[in-house]
Amino acid sequence: AQKVTQAQTEISVVEKEDVTLDCVYETRDTTYYLFWYKQPPSGELVFLIRRNSFDEQNEISGRYSWNFQKSTSSFNFTITASQVVDSAVYFCALSGTTGGTSYGKLTFGQGTILTVHP
Amino acid sequence: DAGITQSPRYKITETGRQVTLMCHQTWSHSYMFWYRQDLGHGLRLIYYSAAADITDKGEVPDGYVVSRSKTENFPLTLESATRSQTSVYFCASKIAGESYEQYFGPGTRLTVT
Numbered sequence: 001a002q003k004v005t006q007a008q009t010e011i012s013v014v015e016k017e018d019v020t021l022d023c024v025y026e027t028r029d030t031t032y033y034l035f036w037y038k039q040p041p042s043g044e045l046v047f048l049i050r051r052n053s054f055d056e057q058n059e060i061s062g063r064y065s066w067n068f069q070k071s072t073s074s075f076n077f078t079i080t081a082s083q084v085v086d087s088a089v090y091f092c093a094l095s096g097t098t099g100g101t102s103y104g105k106l107t108f109g110q111g112t113i114l115t116v117h118p
Numbered sequence: 119d120a121g122i123t124q125s126p127r128y129k130i131t132e133t134g135r136q137v138t139l140m141c142h143q144t145w146s147h148s149y150m151f152w153y154r155q156d157l158g159h160g161l162r163l164i165y166y167s168a169a170a171d172i173t174d175k176g177e178v179p180d181g182y183v184v185s186r187s188k189t190e191n192f193p194l195t196l197e198s199a200t201r202s203q204t205s206v207y208f209c210a211s212k213i214a215g216e217s218y219e220q221y222f223g224p225g226t227r228l229t230v231t
Contacts, residue, residue, distance in 0.1 A: 004160075033217055045208060045222035052217055091160060097216055103149050103168050104212050105176065106220060108160035 002027045004094050006109035013082050014117050021077040021112045023092030029053075032096045034068065034075045035106065039089040051075065082116045089113050120144050124209050124223040131199050132231055139194045139226050141209030147221075148214040150192040152176075152184065154205040155225075161208065167192055168214075199230045 003026040013019045025034065036048040049059065051068050059066045063080045079086050093106040122143040131137045141150065148169050153161040153176075163176030165184040173184050181203060183195045192211075196203055206227050210220040 031216070035219060037222075043206070044224050045210075047219045047221065050217065050219050093161075095216065103166055104216055104218060104220065105151070105163055105166055106153075106161070108153075108162070110158060110160040 002029075002032075002094050002096050002107040004092050004107055004109035006090075006092055006112050008112045009110070010113040010115070012115045012117065015084060016081050017116075018078060018080050019082050019114065019116075021079075021090050021092075021114065023075045023077065023109060025073050025075065025092070025094045027094060027096050029096035032094060033104075035093040035095070036066065036075075036077050037091045037093065039091065039111070041088070045091070048077075079114075082114075084116050084118055087114060087116045122209060122211055122221055122223040124207075124226050126226060127224065128227050130229045130231060133200060134198050137196045137199055137228070139196075139207055139209075139228070141192045141194070141223060143190055143192075143209075143211040143223075145211060145213075145221075146189055147211035148189070149212045149220075150186065151210040151212075151220060152182075152192070152194045153208045153210065154178065154203075155208060156205050164194065164207075196228075199228075201230050204228060204230045 005024045032053045034051045038046045065078045067076045089111045091111045092109040125140045151166045152164040155161045167173045167186045209223040212220040
């Protein structure tokens with residue numbers, strides 16, 4: 001069985017602070033994929049990043065960066081110099097390949113509510 | 119409209135009634151999914167489909183029925199709605215293949231009274 005844990009239920013920061021959202025996953029698959037989605041107050045789910053299990057390179061996209069560490073089964077997300085527009089719920093998700101194709105079904109964490117105050 | 123759409127966006131229904139949530143995508147994606155979002159649970163998979171006429175259960179399928187006669191449509195039916203099915207429902211689609219990301223519709227907020 002797969003599991004994704006986002007232990008931080010809510011985080012509150014002041015604008016321009018850096019913030020890291022934690023994601024820990026469990027899977028028995030050797031090939032799997034990790035994702036981050038953003039859900040702003042308007043409610044839609046916005047894809048942010050995909051990472052496969054063979055690629056442990058960290059990635060940076062503007063103020064966003066992701067740290068994937070297989071040794072600790074973690075895929076953490078850092079926002080540098082946070083802005084009010086970053087306020088949202090952030091979900092980490094996992095897709096495995098147990099027993100052949102999984103069709104990309106996602107197992108989501110419970111989400112972290114990030115509030116950035118001006 | 120291009121992309122993935124859901125209708126209705128908001129629905130209030132009574133316990134015991136049948137209700138159908140619609141999902142339509144214009145990308146010709148093979149895979150489609152239905153999730154429900156509840157506080158404290160994140161999103162949980164209800165049903166998914168690999169192609170027209172191919173569907174399978176997810177984590178929480180009880181009380182739901184799906185069909186997929188056309189690639190672009192994936193309706194979700196609550197046969198006899200219960201209060202526990204009050205939730206926000208999201209439809210998603212993706213390209214066939216393990217690694218691709220899912221793209222989500224705007225969601226349907228369903229209240230069962």
